[in-house]
Amino acid sequence: EGPLLVVASGRDTVSLASSIKKLAPSNVFVVQ
Known part of the structure; x- marks a missing residue:
């Protein structure tokens, strides 16, 4: 599988x- 792009918003973002x-941990990019 390739990298996973996660778009998160709101108060759940950090958790x-x-x-x-x-x-x-190595293939996840988090956009806040």
């Missing part, structure tokens, strides 16, 4: 980003 980065 969502950290959860995703725990699962796939």
Whole structure:
């Protein structure tokens, strides 16, 4: 699989980003 782009907004952004980065830290880009 290629890189995953995550677009997050709202108050869940930080927890969502950290959860995703725990699962796939090397291929996830988070746009806030």
